[in-house]
Amino acid sequence: MIQYSWLIPTLPALAYVLITIFTKRFKNISAAISILTMASCFALAVGILFELLKMDPASRSVTFGTTWLQIAPWQANVGVLIDPLSANMLLVVTFISLLVQIYSLGYMHDDERFSTYYSYLSLFTASMLLLVVSNNYLQIFVGWELVGLCSYLLIGFWYFKPEAANAAKKAFVVNRIGDMGFLMGVVTIGMVFQTFDFAQVKDLVAQGLANHTLASGYVAGIAILLFCGAVGKSAQFPLHVWLPDAMEGPTPVSALIHAATMVAAGVFMVARTYNLFSADPLSMTVVAYIGGFTAIFAASIALAQDDIKRILAYSTLSQLGYMIMSLGVGGYTSGMFHLTTHACFKALLFLGSGSVIHALHEQDIWKMGGLSKKMKITTITFAIGTLAIAGIPPFAGFFSKDAILDAVKDSTIWHHEILYYAAVFTAFLTAFYMFRLFFVVFTGEARDHHSFDHAHESPFTMCLPLVLLAGLSICVGWLNWPGVDAYSKFVYYGDLHLEGGASNFVQLLTQSWLSIVVAVAGITLSAMFYYWRIFSAEKMAVTFRPIYLLLKNKYYFDEFYGWIVKTFLFGLATILKWFDDEVVDDGMVDGSGWVARKMGGLLSLTQTGYVQNYALVVFGAVAVIFLLVSF
Amino acid sequence: MNNIPLVHFLYLAGILFGIGMFGVLARKNAISVLMGIELMLNAVNINFLAFARYWNWNSLTGPVFVVFVITIAAAEAAVALAIIISIYRHLRTANVDDAHYLRG
Amino acid sequence: MIQVQAFLPELWLVSAAFLVIIADLFQKSTSSKTVVKGIAVLGVVGALLSLCCISGCGSCPISACCSAVAGNVPTAFGGFLKTDALSVFFKVIILLATLFTLLISFRFFKANPTPYLTEFIAVLLFSAAGASALTSAQEIITLYVALETLTISSYLLASFMKKDKASNEAGMKYLLLGAFSSALLLFGFSYLYGFTGTTVISEIGKVLATQVASPLLTLSVIMIVAGLAFKISLAPFHMWTPDVYEGAPTPVTAFLSVASKTAGFAAFVRLFWVGLSVPALQPTWIALFAVLAVISIILGNLEALPQRNIKRLMAYSSIAQAGYISTGFLAGGQLGLTAVLFYMFVYLFANMGVFLAITIVAAKTGSEQIEDYAGMWKRSPLIGIMLLVGLLSLAGVPPFAGFSGKWYLFGAAISKGYTWIALVGMIFSVVSLYYYLQVARQALISAPKDDSPIELSWVENAVLVICVLFIVTLGFWPTPIMQIAQTAATSLFN
């Protein structure tokens, strides 16, 4: 099965080509092609998983490839690396894409560019899988850029909406800034190790560090350069600004790309190149703190947002922050585990919100309410998702998040306690704002009766994914049921060790009382605000107005960046354009021509027309020459 | 007169040439300019004869040259007068400075 | 003894001239004078053919038949006239130029009728004879006489349009300055004679070889340079050129720009590379030429920029061209002279073609202003192409012959270490491109003011096509002419 793994990226790519060239006009065929390929990819992924499981845990890594370009001493390959990590990602990506594509059947049904939409989805999946199965730094970068393109195309899918167009541009450019670092990192690797291959680099680093030919600080430098890429792609602070705007794209896209898969690519990349990061505490610290800060920072913003999708976007940010932090503190397994669970419940949440939007054509939560009466399935599934993300046992989120907290607690990096409390507080915030969302949207009375009356449960194609994902959001966590620890035994870095190390569920609960407490606290608090209405959010907003505004305006980051770009970049551009037009062009170029013509004009004044002047010139010339020559 | 040294002739020629040149450069009347040129040519003739005498009279190179110069000068003068007359027809003057329509 | 081949072409020309005059007596002054024209053309062609009978001219373009008569170079008048390969090459250029001039003048005088066409042709032939004699003169007196034959007749030609004030003025300026500078030349000659006691150029070389430089000798050399530079209009002895070129009738301008320039260079080559290439003088006059060349290149090109009248423009361009050619001349040696010869040959076709076009256009529109060339691509594509090709060849743009010409000229200069001259030359030929393209632009890009077509006679068509083909072909494939020019150049040194 593994030897066919190269098909996984290839099939969707083919689907893309087919749809673009041939079946643009037949929407159903296009959708069919794309979904079928996706299904087969999923099947392959499952097959690969089982094949891996059959292998002996020590040697669960298969790689093969072919040369892509070659200039001595370099040889850039395109190849496949199948190991637990990539198998895990393959499953997540293929499965979520499959569901999202099914979901889109309903969601995008009336869109005139239906086929185009599916072609883009296929292209995205292809690039994402290319990234996932990559066995070298160059290929991962290639996939990296391509998913960036797809995200650009899909965010700007409704290009005629100026916001969409802007958001797309923003997403691409911001990512590009991160990628600049990534590219430099890749080039540096190529330079130092003369190869791009993961395995070889890994060995070389190990050797280099062992016999001190390679300073760990240097490796840290490379790692941080690579991390820039992750910061961009996973929308970590300070490059987080693009993700909320990316919500301009169709909701299934947000679910797939901007919640479950692409944004997780950063996390995956860090995990993939973990040996570089773990070489030096410096890089680990940077990663951990960036992640931790993003987690709490984004969560705090989410408190004050009104757009259903933006709230979810910020929660995505914060969850990604969790994963990054977890990797930073050495919680490799927990990070990846959270990635997996998060993929399920965040996709679920997004799709749920999509179904809501589909019903109401409305995104402002303050215009919703009481939907539970009309949309049973959506409500229940959404509730499950919310519980999962809030970290209530036994839902999926609980296990992964708790593992992360353990990892942070046990970690040895610089002042890990800060991170720990930040993480815990984030957990509290998460619970709070997620339930705020839930209560406001699904419970209580309808606020906008017009749209409420038209509201209806979504079609089967949309509900099916919801249900499936809801099921997963409950069960996926059980992979790491204490004592079983299936996931931890499958995906780990270095030698196997089990975080927390609880032997049974009760022990786990007792161990992680704190996270449960904060989660419950968060839920109750938001219930007091938005369900029982004991406290009034409005009053709070008024009393703490400055803070409220700060949060509502996302700490004014967009404005700040906008100002920088406008002032510096475009300022410089203005100056240089002036320089180019006036100085170089008119001054230097046309100037010289002008001078020549003027000189010609002046010189031709010597042609006075008086014959004797001419004679005089002749005489003078002879005289002067004679004098010059003889003296 | 065999004892007049060569240089005297050369001085004379030089002075004559200078005078002629002055005429060419300074006189405004086309005819006088022409005469200036004739003077210059005559200076040349003196030179030639002087040098001829200095080398040896037997080779007729110098005198022959002079003869040619004189002849050509005559031809030149003829053409010149013709042109000057025709100019005069147009401008009603033989002043060289009045013919300066071609310039720039 | 006298070998008549030595001056066969001149003989043809002169007799043609007389025949023309005689023939004219039997023609009505009103008639189109076909006979006269015929005789003139025959005379020149005959002169050209007669070159084939000159032995040892490995360089004659029609060299196929030369190879028959190998051996000694024909000489006459005790070696005063010697027609070696070099002079044959020059003669070919001059005679072709004369042929073109005749053609141009036919068109010209059709547009501006004159009762004196015969006289014009006769005088033209005389001056051509002078020019061609000049190329084979081995001795100063001969050289001088030939030169004056050329010059005095061209005075007449320049002022030929009696009714035209400009023509008269041109004539007078040309005459006064010409006479003045020939006086300088003679003064130089006289001292040269004084120092050497001989007038045979080769002898002069021998005698001077042993002498050291003295101020008077230098002065005489400078005066000779001045006198001859006037003919090839090398700055700063170029002042007459624009006025005369503008004022003189177009055929005459064409003749001056090619034939008398060529003659001037011929005189230079003989006099300086045979007579004065002696250690005492050579450094001086080579440096002198370097300076003059650069000045002419700069002045000519810059002053051409603001011009509106195309003949005046061509005048300045020809000054610059003289500068380019001089770089080859001062580099000297086989390479340099080859370059000079080749370039002169190319220059002939480019310039003559352009002047023919100018005449034709002027005959139709009565204007010599550049802006009146608008829309030639519509009125007569051939003329448009001719202007483009000819002018760009003068600018030295590939694939036209002017380019390969410049390549050799500057190559020669660089080979002697005058890289800076080459650099200046190249930079200013870019400047020249600006004004050449102005004309080309009007002719090929701008919309016509009135698009009445300009019709050409079959001869003119043929000639223009030939010019274009020649220029293009020589650009790609200069080899044959180069080899001929090379043999010609070598013939100077043995």
Added chain:
Amino acid sequence: MFSVLATILVPFAVSFCLFHSVAQGPNLLPVLSTFILAPFLAALLVMIAPEKFARWISLGAASFVLGLGVKLFLCYQTAVSGFQFVEEIPWLKNLGISYILGVDGMSTLMVLLVTCVYFAGALISWNISLRRKEYFVLFSLLVSGVAGAYESLDLFFFFLFYEFAVLPMYLLVGIWGTGRKEYAAMKLTVYLLAGSAFMLVGFLAIYFTSNVHTFDIRALSDLSATGLSVSFQNTWFPLLFVGFGVISALFPFHTWSPDGYGSAPTAASMLHAGVLKSLGGYSIIRVALPLMPDGAKHWLPYLAILALINMLYAAIVALKQTDFKYVIAYSSVSHCGTILFGICTLEAAGLNGAVIQTFSHGIVAAMTFALVGTVYGKAHTRELAKLGGLSKCMPVLGALFVAAAMANVGLPGLSGFVGEFLVFLGSYQSGFRGGFSIFQALFPIGVLAIVLTAIYYLRLVQMVFFGPVKDPHLNEEVKDGSFIEILPIAFLLIVSLLVGLYPKPFVDMSNLSIAPLIDHIGGFK
């Protein structure tokens, strides 16, 4: 439409087979001369044929040449490498000039590039109506000139062809251009010839200074034989570099490029940006480096700064342009900066990058200009302020333009990325070698370009194709690209994709000439 396809396919097949027979046996038909002669003959044919055949003839010629080009690429024996299909005819013995054509890996790529762009250009200018005959004559002449320049191994002919291409360009811009066309044409021509003034003098200086009296590049490349002194190289290398650089729009000699492209007709700007411009970088690698390695080592680090300025400066200036075409023009300047930068690294990776980037830039720039031209032809304006939301009415062109933009931005999978990546690799390499730490400083700055490029291209896409339709009557009157209009663009896109997806054959091809060169020069050490 089918007649068009026939006109394309038949000559293509013919040349393909023709060459096939040649490539097998000994070199009977002078393949390389055919690249020069075919367009030339096409030009003559157009001249004499009635006007309505003009475009058919040149399209036929173009596809014929394209067939040859592809076949050449396939038939070049990579095992043997070195110069192949060499034709040598002595021209002027006394001046060491002979007509030598020959291709090595690099020039094979370039010839392929020429043929591709020629083909696309012939299609793009399908609907030219003004003075059609002259147009196609000049168009074909231009191509034969460029082809000659890429093939000739003799400095004389190199120069001859090089400038031979400039002249038709002058007329093409002057006659069929838009806006200040005559000014632009004059500027462009004078500029390029000014640049070549240095080249000519330089060539002659090399000829007369070296001990091998020939203009044959192969002979001149052997430094031990030519014995060009270091001081000579140090004087002449920068002059030659600048001379070549001018045609690659080296800062500060780049301003002909925006004006020139701004007013050139579409096909002309395609050929110029795609093929003629690439000549600069190519000739540096072909002539300047091998002939004067020491001069190169001495000067390149400083010239690298100029190249870098090209990359960034042009990119930043592009941000503020208000004319659709000017943005593209500046981006092309910026990409040429990348090429020159790659050359300056004097590393295998960098030089290969430069070559690939040259190829890619040729294809991509041609594609982009084709798009701009087509869009302009429909919208009748190039002012960004007036355009907007064009994807509504021309989705296909819109999609293609996004693709083109991505290729320019250097997105992996399209040709742009390969070149840029290699260039960065090379630049960092030569910094890393410690030979010239100046590169260590330049490398990160250079990488900035990829962000800037992204910014201005996406800005362009957004302003022109996305967002609401600014000019209401644009969408009724404007139709999407027709088959004839799409075909060339799609063709170029496919080529770019080929290079981007599987660059190995192309890189190997260029490396065939780069690797020996590097051994010959020996990089900064």
